[in-house]
Amino acid sequence: MVFFRDLMRFVALAPVYCAQAALVLIAFCVPAQAADYAGPLLDAHLHYNQEAWNGQVGPHPVADVLARMQQSGVRAIVANSRPNDGTRLLASSAQTRQAGVTVVPFIRLYRNRADYDSWFRDETIYDMVQAEYAKGTASGAYRGIGEFHLYDSANANGPVAKKLMAFAEEKNLAVLAHVDDVAIDLLMANTPSRGQKARLIWAHTGIGGVPVARVDALLARYPLLMGELSYRPGLTCADAQGQEGLCPEWRALLLKYPTRFLIGSDTWINQRWLYYDALMQGYRHWLGELPPAVARAIAWNNGARLFDLPLTPP
Numbered sequence: 001m002v003f004f005r006d007l008m009r010f011v012a013l014a015p016v017y018c019a020q021a022a023l024v025l026i027a028f029c030v031p032a033q034a035a036d037y038a039g040p041l042l043d044a045h046l047h048y049n050q051e052a053w054n055g056q057v058g059p060h061p062v063a064d065v066l067a068r069m070q071q072s073g074v075r076a077i078v079a080n081s082r083p084n085d086g087t088r089l090l091a092s093s094a095q096t097r098q099a100g101v102t103v104v105p106f107i108r109l110y111r112n113r114a115d116y117d118s119w120f121r122d123e124t125i126y127d128m129v130q131a132e133y134a135k136g137t138a139s140g141a142y143r144g145i146g147e148f149h150l151y152d153s154a155n156a157n158g159p160v161a162k163k164l165m166a167f168a169e170e171k172n173l174a175v176l177a178h179v180d181d182v183a184i185d186l187l188m189a190n191t192p193s194r195g196q197k198a199r200l201i202w203a204h205t206g207i208g209g210v211p212v213a214r215v216d217a218l219l220a221r222y223p224l225l226m227g228e229l230s231y232r233p234g235l236t237c238a239d240a241q242g243q244e245g246l247c248p249e250w251r252a253l254l255l256k257y258p259t260r261f262l263i264g265s266d267t268w269i270n271q272r273w274l275y276y277d278a279l280m281q282g283y284r285h286w287l288g289e290l291p292p293a294v295a296r297a298i299a300w301n302n303g304a305r306l307f308d309l310p311l312t313p314p
Contacts, residue, residue: 037287037295040075040313041280042303045147045176045203045228045264047108048079048086052270060273062089066099068273072280075313076303078264080106080147080176082113084132092138100314104307105137106144106176109164116149120158129164133171143307144168146176147203153179156186165190169198174306176228178203181210184218184225195222199306201262202227209233212249219257226306229298230266230279236286246286258294262303 052060069077079087084107090096091103107129109119119125133142145168150156156179168175169191177187177200184202188195205215205227212234219225229235237247246254254261263283267273287295304311 034288036281036284037290037299038284039073039296040300041073041263041283042076042078042300042309043069043074043265043280044078044201044262044303045230045266046077046079047147047267048081048090049268050082050086052267052273053086053089056089059270062093062095065090065273065276066093066095066101068276069101070099072277073284074280075100075300076102076104076307076309078104078106078144078176078303078307080108080144082108082110084108088137096139102309102313103137103139104143104303104309105139105141106146106174107132107142108146109148117151119148120150120155120161122160126160126163129167142173144174144176144199144201146174146201147178148176149178150180150183153182153186156183156190161187162190165198166192169193172199174199174201174226176201176203178207180208181206181214181218184222188222188225195225197224198222199224200226203264203266204231205229205261207231207233212253216253216256219260226260226262226302228262228264229283230264236282244282244285246289251289254290254298255294258297259302259305261298262306263298 048065052058052065053062056062079090081087087105087108091105096103109125109129110116111128115122115125129145136142145164155161165175165187175198179187184200187200188198191198200222202225215227234247235250236244238244265272265276265279267276272279283299287299301311303309
């Protein structure tokens, strides 16, 4: 009688046992989706241009942009602005310090939009850089030059471009350059070390879609070259399930050079401020696919080492 009672109980509970067994099998056989990176972020390509703050009455005053940084877990920024007043404003604001955001100030070469197309031959730009460097900011000395653009690679050999590259290496300043791969070689050739000591940050790591093999070759050739990853074509792609993640060749490159990449927002127009949190969340998503030490390096440590910031932000 006991046997038949136990048998009937087993039959009744069989679906439950099978369901539990299936869950165990799924746990072991199906890899769990990687969690998003949750550590601090260093935004290595941020603009606080005049149209954003406009005398602090624009659509994105200091309090607004700092709130966006805080919400996104951004603890340090490379600030470069048109004109440089925006960078100085962020650097001097008590709100910035209260928000726990460190400003790494760069001297931008643009006083206005007209300078984009002529800075490389305009001696008044060189004079402006010298004057800005001498003044510094409320958060300390300028740490770099740029972002600048070269729409024609040959303009890397412009007289002011040559002088600024030599000046940057002499003062141990980083250079944020929006250029193609040909201009990388030309700019490096204009430094005293011919690129061996030049701290050049390649904005977008080739926004035109420079092949990964060419990026690899340039990283191997210039030991201090860094790649900044905003707007980089081919960095992420959808998998068979339609989920966005790192493309395989870029994952391989990041793993090969884990200390050579940075992330950035490139808030060059006000619309980018509206999507700031989404931009940073996109980084957190694909960073989570990488080994934790690599993710932390790209998100924070590489920039921290470059600019002498604490590896653990206060």
